[in-house]
Amino acid sequence: MLQFYNSLTRKKESFKPLKEGEVSLYTCGPTVYDEAHIGNFRTFMFEDLLKRVLILSGLDVKHIMNITDVDDKTIKRAADQNMPLQELTEKYTKMFYDDLEWLKIIPADDYPLATQHVDGMISMIASLLEKGHAYKDDDGSVYFKVASFPKYGQLSHLIFEEQQSADRMASDEYSKEAAQDFALWKGWKDDDGNVVWDAPWGKGRPGWHIECSSMSTEYLGDHFDIHCGGVDNMFPHHENEIAQSQCASGKPFVNTWLHSEHLMVEGGKMSKSEGNYYTVNELKSQGFTPENIRYQLLSGHYRTKINFSLAKKQEGEKIVKRLSEFKARLKAESNETKLGAEFPKEYQLFQENLFCDLDTPNALAVFFDYMRKINRKIDNDNMGEGEASAALLFIEKFNYIFGIIPDDNAIPGEIINLMNERETARLEKDWALADEIRSKIDSLGWNVKDTQSGSKLSKK
RNA sequence: GGCGUCGUACCCAAGCGGUCUAAGGGGCCGGUUUGCAAAACCGUUAUUCGCCGGUUCGAAUCCGGCCGACGCCUCCA
Numbered sequence: 001m002l003q004f005y006n007s008l009t010r011k012k013e014s015f016k017p018l019k020e021g022e023v024s025l026y027t028c029g030p031t032v033y034d035e036a037h038i039g040n041f042r043t044f045m046f047e048d049l050l051k052r053v054l055i056l057s058g059l060d061v062k063h064i065m066n067i068t069d070v071d072d073k074t075i076k077r078a079a080d081q082n083m084p085l086q087e088l089t090e091k092y093t094k095m096f097y098d099d100l101e102w103l104k105i106i107p108a109d110d111y112p113l114a115t116q117h118v119d120g121m122i123s124m125i126a127s128l129l130e131k132g133h134a135y136k137d138d139d140g141s142v143y144f145k146v147a148s149f150p151k152y153g154q155l156s157h158l159i160f161e162e163q164q165s166a167d168r169m170a171s172d173e174y175s176k177e178a179a180q181d182f183a184l185w186k187g188w189k190d191d192d193g194n195v196v197w198d199a200p201w202g203k204g205r206p207g208w209h210i211e212c213s214s215m216s217t218e219y220l221g222d223h224f225d226i227h228c229g230g231v232d233n234m235f236p237h238h239e240n241e242i243a244q245s246q247c248a249s250g251k252p253f254v255n256t257w258l259h260s261e262h263l264m265v266e267g268g269k270m271s272k273s274e275g276n277y278y279t280v281n282e283l284k285s286q287g288f289t290p291e292n293i294r295y296q297l298l299s300g301h302y303r304t305k306i307n308f309s310l311a312k313k314q315e316g317e318k319i320v321k322r323l324s325e326f327k328a329r330l331k332a333e334s335n336e337t338k339l340g341a342e343f344p345k346e347y348q349l350f351q352e353n354l355f356c357d358l359d360t361p362n363a364l365a366v367f368f369d370y371m372r373k374i375n376r377k378i379d380n381d382n383m384g385e386g387e388a389s390a391a392l393l394f395i396e397k398f399n400y401i402f403g404i405i406p407d408d409n410a411i412p413g414e415i416i417n418l419m420n421e422r423e424t425a426r427l428e429k430d431w432a433l434a435d436e437i438r439s440k441i442d443s444l445g446w447n448v449k450d451t452q453s454g455s456k457l458s459k460k
Numbered sequence: 461g462g463c464g465u466c467g468u469a470c471c472c473a474a475g476c477g478g479u480c481u482a483a484g485g486g487g488c489c490g491g492u493u494u495g496c497a498a499a500a501c502c503g504u505u506a507u508u509c510g511c512c513g514g515u516u517c518g519a520a521u522c523c524g525g526c527c528g529a530c531g532c533c534u535c536c537a
């Protein structure tokens with residue numbers, strides 16, 4: 001049984017999709033004004049984990065992730081770089097897709113672009129105006145009237161008192177009726193240049209929040225199962241989405257909200273404005289593999305803050321290597337794949353942990369315990385009938401969820417030749433030569449292990 | 461100021477009132493194995509869970525206070 005911690009109720013709830021066997025999932029995507037950083041990817045990695053666990057449980061998942069390709073930041077960056085908006089956003093969208101692929105994140109079914117869905121946003125805003133949930137401003141902007149939605153604040157549990165917003169009201173350049181009212185549509189200004197759409201109430205561009213409300217409901221229906229994002233999107237973004245969507249459709253919006261905690265660096269939040277962040281490309285050039293990064297991001301629970309540090313690189317490498325060795329050992333152990341092999345009993349426990357609010361730390365612990373047990377059996381030549389096949393089934397599912405075991409590398413002929421030379425030397429007990437060849441193989445990036453069943457090679 | 465999270469071994473980290481003399485991983489040290497390595501395995505590394513009180517037959521787990529770290533309160537994954 002699947003259970004998730006719903007941010008809306010702040011409780012773990014058992015999860016039942018609206019349609020049997022199918023899950024509609026919307027995850028907030030990046031604003032493509034710059035390269036995404038590893039903190040952003042923690043959230044995307046968590047969402048990928050969620051999707052994999054849903055699939056593992058036997059559900060079909062329809063996953064939509066938006067791309068914010070128009071907003072204050074993209075417009076400003078494009079202007080700064082003297083570049084058309086679209087050229088800038090296409091460049092970073094491409095980089096984003098590349099990073100996702102490199103990190104082995106399963107692609108969404110669709111990545112709708114905000115700029116291609118402005119019509120839908122305009123009609124949602126029109127409907128909100130019509131129903132009295134929004135009002136126009138002299139400059140062509142349209143604001144959502146928070147006072148018209150009594151349940152506002154249900155997700156973030158914030159209470160809006162006059163004192164709190166008094167300061168901001170005074171310094172606000174817009175003539176909003178209330179400080180917490182937010183822009184559905186931003187009237188055109190000089191800075192916007194040619195970034196402009198026509199709406200019945202005037203030229204301008206959509207506000208940020210309306211984009212997700214409009215696109216999520218367009219692709220998944222007015223009422224769908226799961227919406228995710230980082231904790232910092234809880235307020236105001238998701239709170240505003242709920243208000244807009246429910247007021248526009250008159251129906252419930254999302255059943256389950258899941259939010260991942262921040263990735264920290266040096267004990268503080270990783271963010272663009274602080275400048276304390278790593279991009280995927282930076283980590284790549286530091287020698288991180290996707291498997292290593294996946295391990296760093298998935299070994300802590302998604303609702304706890306985790307600290308990312310370069311110092312953890314060795315730890316990740318060790319884990320990845322151990323798992324790869326284990327897989328290779330199992331393969332050697334089970335020459336023929338037993339048809340109808342069954343999962344070991346530990347697999348049940350592994351799954352239960354994942355189904356209980358994506359408990360990766362405990363799922364990992366279950367797998368490590370199991371791995372030690374099987375390794376011990378192999379050491380003692382004590383494997384039962386079909387046990388290696390069962391273990392291979394388990395490790396395959398394990399890797400489907402975590403994705404931390406790299407694909408096997410083909411061994412180059414040059415290395416094989418060196419290995420053969422070394423075997424000859426060893427048979428002749430020419431240890432000096434054997435050691436020399438081993439260090440040569442080592443320098444070419446491969447490890448040699450002498451086992452009872454012969455020497456084995458593995459990629460470093 | 462308001463809302464909220466967290467503080468467990470050298471490091472990361474689970475722990476959802478009793479099976480906790482506290483998982484799992486990394487590291488350290490010792491051992492088995494090995495031509496030597498590597499890998500794997502075995503053993504050791506917290507009588508203790510930020511501090512002080514309280515509730516309870518029983519608390520790392522619940523309550524109160526204090527100290528410390530962090531996040532949100534309309535840029536933000």
